[in-house]
Each structure stands twice: as structure tokens, then as C-alpha cells.
Amino acid sequence: MSIAERMITRHIMTRGVFTPGKKTFALALMLALAVPVSAKLDTDKVYEPVSPTVEQARANILIARQLQFTHFRDMSINDSLSGDVFDAYLNYLDGQRIYLTQKDIDKISAVRSGLGSALKTGQLQPGFDIYNLVQQRIIERLEFALALIDDGIDKLDFSADERILLDRSDADWEADREALDALWVKRIKNAVLAQRLNDSDDGSIKEALRRRYEGQLKRAYQARSEDAFQAYMNAFTGMWDPHTSYFSPRTSENFNINMSLSLEGIGAVLQSDNEYTKVVRLVPGGPASKQGQLEPADRIVSVKQEDEEKPVNVIGWRLDEVVDLIRGPRESTVTLEVIPADAPDETVTETIAITRDKVKLEEQSASKEVIEFERDNDTYRIGVINIPTFYADFKAMQAGDPNYKSTTRDVRKLIDELKAEEVDGVVIDLRNNGGGALHEANDLVGLFIEEGPTVQIRNSNNDVQVLNDEDPSVAYDGPLVVLVNRMSASASEIFAGAIQDYGRGLVVGSQTFGKGTVQAVRPLNHGQLKITQSKFYRVSGGSTQHKGVIPDIEIPSRVDKTRIGEDALDRALPWDQIEAVPHARYFDFSGIIDELRKRHDNRFEEHPEFSLLQKEIEFLKQQREREYVSLNLEKRKEHHSQIERTRLTIANARRDIHGEEAFESLDELDDWQDQQAAEPDNADDELDFIIREGGNIMADMLELDQRMASILNPKQITAQAQAR
Incomplete structure (x- = not known):
């Protein structure tokens, strides 16, 4: 019997979590995965697979019972659910389909229909084996990326008419390792192009990419049992609805701190979004909300402390680690590099400095x-x-x-x-x-x-x-x-x-x-x-x-x-x-709503701010609908220039509305935005046109029906209600 077989058998027979009849299922998964206990790559480091604990198995059983008997959605744990959990779990671990191959999927699909019954009884090993496989594939991919970078990014060809799919969540799995290699070459090209278009030289790009992938590699080697358990449980609980989730002991502590509003940080709620950490919402009155630049759906690229020269790239980091990095002592400054929610693509980033404080x-x-x-x-x-x-x-x-x-x-x-x-x-x-x-x-x-x-x-x-x-x-x-x-x-x-x-x-x-x-x-x-x-x-x-x-x-x-x-x-x-x-x-x-809408529409058709808003929405919609981005340097430069011209045109159109001098360049616009963010109290506080439109609609109401004041008299309302 192999080491892996002995490990699974010992877990089954000694921990009292699985029945002997379930042993066959766990062994079948282990044989299907063919994952060694320790995988040594082209490095002196070795990935040590994580294993479930008795406490986690017990928690799993409690979670299964709670979901079946107390959740608002009445749903059973059956074979159909097993397949959905399997898909959701893979989506959580490799949502962009950049680590696993179709060959890997074929191997682990043997257990697809059995996860439901396993989760009912605390059989966690199947989920942990899948997690360990993904971690090893992540390590292999990151090692490949680092080797490619070390070979020289100047050797990459940007003259071919190539392109890369922006969102691979619905793409087919790559057939094998060779196909995945080709995909990762494109990914590295895309990362290099994005930074070249932001005026970084190749030396800086190489250093930045090495830091990114080395950081991800370090975390892959440091995988913990709790990481696997939380990922697996959230794939499971997410079957009922997106707001039902498992909090590990550490995540529970962060959740309780946030609920008490005693956290000294930036006042933002974050969540994982594939490789990124995404802003879900801002806490009103918090530092980020008051600073004014960070927005919901922004994705965080890097985090820099005020006493550090270089930012830390956090793409691929665990959510709790990103939270820990952003959190800090009151009145200290943290600088986030983000991809704005309305960015046309991932080449557009924004640097935001926020002074930490308590939410009052x-x-x-x-x-x-x-x-x-x-x-x-x-x-x-x-x-x-x-x-x-x-x-x-x-x-x-x-x-x-x-x-x-x-x-x-x-x-x-x-x-x-x-x-x-x-x-x-x-x-x-x-x-x-x-x-x-x-x-x-x-x-x-x-x-x-x-x-x-x-x-x-x-x-x-x-x-x-x-x-x-x-x-x-x-x-x-x-x-x-x-x-x-x-x-x-x-x-x-x-x-x-x-x-x-x-x-x-x-x-x-x-x-x-x-x-x-x-x-x-x-x-x-x-x-x-x-x-x-x-x-x-x-x-x-x-x-x-x-x-x-x-x-x-x-x-x-x-x-x-x-x-x-x-x-x-x-x-x-x-x-x-x-x-x-x-x-x-x-x-x-x-009796008046049609006329109110007509007046509103007419007003907005003539309102320059509204016309500008429509142009912005249409521009962003066009960018979001793009499925692919070119890896040809010249085509990419032209697209990037077009985006910059559009951003500058929109910004200057808004300046013109307010009678302000136009910006001569995008750099001047960016400098102005940084200055406004640094001095929020001095920012332009002109009443936004949505509030003004609310007031206009109110004025329309008063004009169209002068009887409203009397109709809204509480005594008359009571009389009308009694008459009805």
C-alpha cells in the first residue's frame, strides 16, 4: 500500500469520521487523482498536501444539518447537488481555467456524483484531494511563468496577430500541459504589454512580475488545512444562496471586528474575485468613503505601506491576507493600486492613498x-x-x-x-x-x-x-x-x-x-x-x-x-x-406620472451632464463587451491611445460644462485627480445633477398638481381611508 493509501485508510479507520463502507470512495478518488503525498518540482521546496481534521469533519456535519433543516431554501443533499458542488468548487479554485487541464478534469470527475453523500457524513478527503491537486498545478504554472520571465521578456514576440480571451470562466479547459503552456505564454505577454503601455521599462516589468509570481508561489507552498476546508465549505454552502457561507475561526474574528465597527482600517468590505480582491462596498463615513476615489467593484492589484518603497502585489493572495495587509494603525497611510470598476480593461489602474482611521x-x-x-x-x-x-x-x-x-x-x-x-x-x-x-x-x-x-x-x-x-x-x-x-x-x-x-x-x-x-x-x-x-x-x-x-x-x-x-x-x-x-x-x-417622465426626459435630453453620462455608459458598455484583447504591440498601442483620448475627451467635456479650463493631457488629468483626492475638503462640491434632477421632479409635481399639499394632509387621508 502506498503512503497516500495508508494516509487515507488511517484517516478513515481511526478518526471515526467515515464508515468502512465509504473507504472505497475515498480510495477511488485518491487513485483517480494519482497525487503523491509530496510533489517536488524544479526547486528545493516541496508541497506538502493538507489533510482534514476531526474538528473540521464535525463542523462539516453540523453545516450539512443546518443547511437542510434551517435554511430558507428547502433543498436536499443528493446526487444532483453533488455535481453542482463539484463545479462550484472547481470554479472557486480555478475559476479562469488556467491551472487544470482537461486531463485533470477527466481524472477527478470520477468522484463528481459522490460528493453529496460524502459531505453529509463529514468525508472531507475528496475535497482536500482536489484542493491538493489544484495547489500543485498552481505551483507548476507559477514555476513555468517565472522560468519564462527569467529567460527574458525581450524574447517574447509581440508582432504576431495574436489575442487572448479576457474572461475564461466559460472557456473549455485546455487539453493538456502543452496547451496550457501556450496559454501562459499569452498571459505573460498580456501582463508585459499592460505595463509597457503604462510606461514601465522592461527591467521594472520583469521585477514586478517576478514579485507577483514569487508571492503567489510562496503562498501556494504555505497552503493550510483551513484554506482547503473553507474553500470546500463555501462551495457547498453557496449551493443554497450566495449569502450563506462558512467562516473559519480566523475569518470569524475578522467578521466580528467588522460588525463592531472597531476595526482600524479603510472602511471597505472586500471579497475574493478569481485572482483579485474586489471591493464590495464602502462603509459610510469610513476613510475610503471620505477619501472618495475607491469604488465598489474596484479590484486591488497591490498594497503599499507608508514606510515601504515598493508596493506588494496581491494578485492571487488569500482574502484574509489582503485584509491583514490593508489593516493597520490609525493615522497611518496605505496606498492601493486598483483596476477601477469602470476601467475599459486591466491596463488601466489607479493609485489611491487612504489614511486609516476608525469609522465614527x-x-x-x-x-x-x-x-x-x-x-x-x-x-x-x-x-x-x-x-x-x-x-x-x-x-x-x-x-x-x-x-x-x-x-x-x-x-x-x-x-x-x-x-x-x-x-x-x-x-x-x-x-x-x-x-x-x-x-x-x-x-x-x-x-x-x-x-x-x-x-x-x-x-x-x-x-x-x-x-x-x-x-x-x-x-x-x-x-x-x-x-x-x-x-x-x-x-x-x-x-x-x-x-x-x-x-x-x-x-x-x-x-x-x-x-x-x-x-x-x-x-x-x-x-x-x-x-x-x-x-x-x-x-x-x-x-x-x-x-x-x-x-x-x-x-x-x-x-x-x-x-x-x-x-x-x-x-x-x-x-x-x-x-x-x-x-x-x-x-x-x-394621473401625472406620464407628464413627469416626459418633462424629465426632455430635461435630460437638453442637459449636458446627462448627455455626457450617456456617452460614458456607452463607452464603458463597448469596452465590457470586448471578449478578446490583442497581443500585437501596435494594435494594443492604438487601442490604448483610443481609450486615453476618450477619457480625456469626457473629462474635458465635463470641465467645459462647469466653465473650467480643459486638461492638455491625460497626465494633467491624473495629477488633478490625485490632488483632489489628497484634499477632499477642497474638492469641487457643486451639487450633483442627480440631486438637482430630484429637486426638478419635485418642482414638476408641485406645478402639475397644486392639490398635493391638501391631499397629503393626514386628517384627509384618514377620512379618505374610512370612506373607502
């Missing part, structure tokens, strides 16, 4: 301003309330502090101030508001309606709980517009949906995120399980899940909906509908 509750607070509109002989004063998150100082509230801060309490004060300033209408800005405290969304709706339901919550047993506003008082009964965008999620969607269902105001902007599920974190013997246990529904019965809130008047956005949003996530729970709950209808906009 007061910097997440709601704020207000008043804008004025001249219409014929009338002047309309519109109050704008910006709500970056749904927050509450739970500690102060539990301590009995009568002045504790919360979204609802702060907005009530702002409304009183705006009424004292005699505004004609109010715009609530929820753009980029990712949610927060559910009870605050409930209470905030209550500021604008009399008593009534605000949201329904259905659990896995189909029991429905209805949250209500039980306070009959109304803080504001005048005209209302709610601004949303793709980054408005969860509690924001509950508020916007309720305002829309009650006919209390108009929702304006772009389709929201569609996060309509509720998760609970449950402790395990080893780590934690974050599991989806219920779902939000509007008072009209429709779920906010997947579909989000569709605005009454839509404004296009630069955000790519195929990359950001619930419907862009694999296995997201679907939209559905339950019975509506009785609720009042404050105003019927059907």
Missing part, C-alpha cells in the same frame, strides 16, 4: 441642504436629506441615554429644521446606502405615514411577521422624492418600497441592489455559519429580493448591472410574492 458613528449621520428652483414667477425651495446608512448607537440606547443617535431621530430633527426653513418638498437621498438596522428602516417610514405595516418577513416555515409603525404622528406630510441607485440595498429597499407602495412619494433613480434576505450567524464547534433564514416582502406582497425596487422615474447609471447586484450573483434566491397586507394609499400618481 457621527460621520455616518444624515445631513441636509436646501436647493432652490426658479419656475416662471415661482421659486421652489427643496430640502435634501442624505442618509448614508441606517444606523443606531445601540450601546447608548441600551444604557438609557435619552440623546442616543439613530437615523430616525436625526432625520426627524432635520425635517423640523427644513420645515422651519419653509421648504416646498423633501428629497431623501438613499444612493449608495447599503442598509443597516432594520428597525430604523421601519421607524423612518413612520415619519412619513400614519400607523401601518412597513415590511413583511417570511421564514423557512412560511410564517410571516409584519413590522408596523405604531406611532400615529407624522413628522412630514408634504411632497416626497426618494433617490436610489444600484448600491441602495436591504433597509434602503424596504424604505423605498414602502414609500412607493403607500403612494407617499416618488422613487427616482436606477434599479436597486435586490438584497431581500436576512442572515443569522450561528456558532459551530469550529468557526461560524452565516445562513439565510428569512426573506423581506413589501406591504404590497412583492419581495425586494432579486428584483429590488424599480423606480417610478429611471435615471441610467454607470454601474454595470451584470457585475453588481443580487441578480448578478450565482444561485440568488428568486423574486416571489406573498399576500399583501392592508395599507393606505396616500396619493395616486397615475
Whole structure:
């Protein structure tokens, strides 16, 4: 019996995790993989395969039980699921299909249909064997890349009419090692071209690429049992929905720190995205949000500390290691090199310096301003309330502090101030508001309606709980517009949906995120399980899940909906509908909505900012639709020049709108952006045209129906409701 066979047999027979009858399955996988216990490559280092522990096996069994009996989605662990777990696991380990070959896939496919039953009973060895194989293939590829670089990047041919597929997630696996070699030559060429186009010389490029691949190689050799277990469990839990996931003990610690908002860092939520670490969202009031350059869907290329000369390339790093690198002491500076979310390709990067700090509750607070509109002989004063998150100082509230801060309490004060300033209408800005405290969304709706339901919550047993506003008082009964965008999620969607269902105001902007599920974190013997246990529904019965809130008047956005949003996530729970709950209808906009949309469209057709936005969206769409990029130097230069010309043209068009002098070069534009980021307090704070358009729509409402003020009188609403 080989060493590997003895290892698996000992694991099966001594740990009490597998039954003797399951031994055949584990041995079959080992023989199919034909992976030695230690693989020595062209180096003095040896990869030592990782093995599962008893604690991990027990956690696996607990996770399987929780998923089957407590998750909102009723789903069994069967042979069909086995194949899906197999595919998801490979996608997690080699999502771009650049490490494994078709020959490898053929070998490991022997166990494809057996993973479900193995996961039910804590048989982790199959998943670990696949993980070990992938790690060895990663090492082989990185060794190949380093050898190619050492041979001289000047020997690479950039004159041929070659191209490379940008996204290989749906590509065929390369047939064998020779075909994979050819693919990796193209990958190295693409990496070299990208840096040459950013004006790096070959010496710097060679050094940068060596650091990148050596760093990845070092981490491949340092693979840990917990890395394999977390990857395998998340492929498994992800079958139920994208928000259900396993946290290892270390990840649990990071999660708990983030939830307490005591983390000293940049205030950004990150996740793995193939070889990159991607920004999911920014914490309102956090350093990154205040600095203003980092955006959701940006991908991090490198991280540099203020006391280091050179950045550390983090492509291919584990998420927890990238988090540790970005985290640091308060008032220190970390510099991120990112590929912006709206970058036309990976050759465009941006350097962002962020000073670390704690996220302060007061910097997440709601704020207000008043804008004025001249219409014929009338002047309309519109109050704008910006709500970056749904927050509450739970500690102060539990301590009995009568002045504790919360979204609802702060907005009530702002409304009183705006009424004292005699505004004609109010715009609530929820753009980029990712949610927060559910009870605050409930209470905030209550500021604008009399008593009534605000949201329904259905659990896995189909029991429905209805949250209500039980306070009959109304803080504001005048005209209302709610601004949303793709980054408005969860509690924001509950508020916007309720305002829309009650006919209390108009929702304006772009389709929201569609996060309509509720998760609970449950402790395990080893780590934690974050599991989806219920779902939000509007008072009209429709779920906010997947579909989000569709605005009454839509404004296009630069955000790519195929990359950001619930419907862009694999296995997201679907939209559905339950019975509506009785609720009042404050105003019927059907009589004026067509005219409001017509006026909005006409205004935007004539608005230079909107015209420019449309050009930007079309340009980005064209770039995103490109499947291939050329590896021919001259063709690549021409494409890069075209991108730079377009960026400069758009930037100068915006400068012209504001009566500012045009930039003569892209370098001048980049320098100006760096200066603005370094001095955010001095940045151009001109009211953005989306807020102004919200105010214009409000003014249209007032013009089209002067009766609104009286219709929205709470006493008349009550009388109308009784009459119905």
C-alpha cells in the first residue's frame, strides 16, 4: 500500500469520521487523482498536501444539518447537488481555467456524483484531494511563468496577430500541459504589454512580475488545512444562496471586528474575485468613503505601506491576507493600486492613498441642504436629506441615554429644521446606502405615514411577521422624492418600497441592489455559519429580493448591472410574492406620472451632464463587451491611445460644462485627480445633477398638481381611508 493509501485508510479507520463502507470512495478518488503525498518540482521546496481534521469533519456535519433543516431554501443533499458542488468548487479554485487541464478534469470527475453523500457524513478527503491537486498545478504554472520571465521578456514576440480571451470562466479547459503552456505564454505577454503601455521599462516589468509570481508561489507552498476546508465549505454552502457561507475561526474574528465597527482600517468590505480582491462596498463615513476615489467593484492589484518603497502585489493572495495587509494603525497611510470598476480593461489602474482611521458613528449621520428652483414667477425651495446608512448607537440606547443617535431621530430633527426653513418638498437621498438596522428602516417610514405595516418577513416555515409603525404622528406630510441607485440595498429597499407602495412619494433613480434576505450567524464547534433564514416582502406582497425596487422615474447609471447586484450573483434566491397586507394609499400618481417622465426626459435630453453620462455608459458598455484583447504591440498601442483620448475627451467635456479650463493631457488629468483626492475638503462640491434632477421632479409635481399639499394632509387621508 502506498503512503497516500495508508494516509487515507488511517484517516478513515481511526478518526471515526467515515464508515468502512465509504473507504472505497475515498480510495477511488485518491487513485483517480494519482497525487503523491509530496510533489517536488524544479526547486528545493516541496508541497506538502493538507489533510482534514476531526474538528473540521464535525463542523462539516453540523453545516450539512443546518443547511437542510434551517435554511430558507428547502433543498436536499443528493446526487444532483453533488455535481453542482463539484463545479462550484472547481470554479472557486480555478475559476479562469488556467491551472487544470482537461486531463485533470477527466481524472477527478470520477468522484463528481459522490460528493453529496460524502459531505453529509463529514468525508472531507475528496475535497482536500482536489484542493491538493489544484495547489500543485498552481505551483507548476507559477514555476513555468517565472522560468519564462527569467529567460527574458525581450524574447517574447509581440508582432504576431495574436489575442487572448479576457474572461475564461466559460472557456473549455485546455487539453493538456502543452496547451496550457501556450496559454501562459499569452498571459505573460498580456501582463508585459499592460505595463509597457503604462510606461514601465522592461527591467521594472520583469521585477514586478517576478514579485507577483514569487508571492503567489510562496503562498501556494504555505497552503493550510483551513484554506482547503473553507474553500470546500463555501462551495457547498453557496449551493443554497450566495449569502450563506462558512467562516473559519480566523475569518470569524475578522467578521466580528467588522460588525463592531472597531476595526482600524479603510472602511471597505472586500471579497475574493478569481485572482483579485474586489471591493464590495464602502462603509459610510469610513476613510475610503471620505477619501472618495475607491469604488465598489474596484479590484486591488497591490498594497503599499507608508514606510515601504515598493508596493506588494496581491494578485492571487488569500482574502484574509489582503485584509491583514490593508489593516493597520490609525493615522497611518496605505496606498492601493486598483483596476477601477469602470476601467475599459486591466491596463488601466489607479493609485489611491487612504489614511486609516476608525469609522465614527457621527460621520455616518444624515445631513441636509436646501436647493432652490426658479419656475416662471415661482421659486421652489427643496430640502435634501442624505442618509448614508441606517444606523443606531445601540450601546447608548441600551444604557438609557435619552440623546442616543439613530437615523430616525436625526432625520426627524432635520425635517423640523427644513420645515422651519419653509421648504416646498423633501428629497431623501438613499444612493449608495447599503442598509443597516432594520428597525430604523421601519421607524423612518413612520415619519412619513400614519400607523401601518412597513415590511413583511417570511421564514423557512412560511410564517410571516409584519413590522408596523405604531406611532400615529407624522413628522412630514408634504411632497416626497426618494433617490436610489444600484448600491441602495436591504433597509434602503424596504424604505423605498414602502414609500412607493403607500403612494407617499416618488422613487427616482436606477434599479436597486435586490438584497431581500436576512442572515443569522450561528456558532459551530469550529468557526461560524452565516445562513439565510428569512426573506423581506413589501406591504404590497412583492419581495425586494432579486428584483429590488424599480423606480417610478429611471435615471441610467454607470454601474454595470451584470457585475453588481443580487441578480448578478450565482444561485440568488428568486423574486416571489406573498399576500399583501392592508395599507393606505396616500396619493395616486397615475394621473401625472406620464407628464413627469416626459418633462424629465426632455430635461435630460437638453442637459449636458446627462448627455455626457450617456456617452460614458456607452463607452464603458463597448469596452465590457470586448471578449478578446490583442497581443500585437501596435494594435494594443492604438487601442490604448483610443481609450486615453476618450477619457480625456469626457473629462474635458465635463470641465467645459462647469466653465473650467480643459486638461492638455491625460497626465494633467491624473495629477488633478490625485490632488483632489489628497484634499477632499477642497474638492469641487457643486451639487450633483442627480440631486438637482430630484429637486426638478419635485418642482414638476408641485406645478402639475397644486392639490398635493391638501391631499397629503393626514386628517384627509384618514377620512379618505374610512370612506373607502
